[in-house]
Amino acid sequence: MSRKEQVLIITPPMFEKDLNGEHFRFLDIICPTCNGAGEVPQHGDFFGLEPADMDICQRCNGAGLLIADVVVRWKPDETV
Ligand SMILES: [Zn+2]
Numbered sequence: 001m002s003r004k005e006q007v008l009i010i011t012p013p014m015f016e017k018d019l020n021g022e023h024f025r026f027l028d029i030i031c032p033t034c035n036g037a038g039e040v041p042q043h044g045d046f047f048g049l050e051p052a053d054m055d056i057c058q059r060c061n062g063a064g065l066l067i068a069d070v071v072v073r074w075k076p077d078e079t080v
Contacts, residue, residue, distance in 0.1 A: 006026045006029075006068075008024055008026075008070060008072075010072060012074050013074075016074060020071075020073075021071040021072055021073035021074075022071070022072040022073075023069070023070070023071055024069075024070040024071075024072070025067055025068070025069055025070070026067065026068040026070065027065075027067055028065055029065060029066045029067065029068060030064065030065060030066075031057060031059055031060035031063070031064055031065060031066050033057055033058075033059040033060065034057035034059070034060060034064060036064040036065065037057070037064055038056065038057055038060065038062040038063060038064040039054040039055060039056055039057055039062065040054065040055055040057050041053070041054055041055075042054065042055050
């Protein structure tokens, strides 16, 4: 099964322009907590007999989508 992925290929630049790092934003990522609905069911009706009252999703704040904010900082490898 195929699936669409967002990929960041990490390669050090020849000259470092910004000491705060390289910033990348990945948009339109479906919130896995609410599955893009922007709201989640409240707990309470154990048997699920009543339609669930819904709360706004705290993770995406109701947007249904997330943004991945990635910062890459380059430094010497001192692990070897
Ligand atoms: Zn959400």
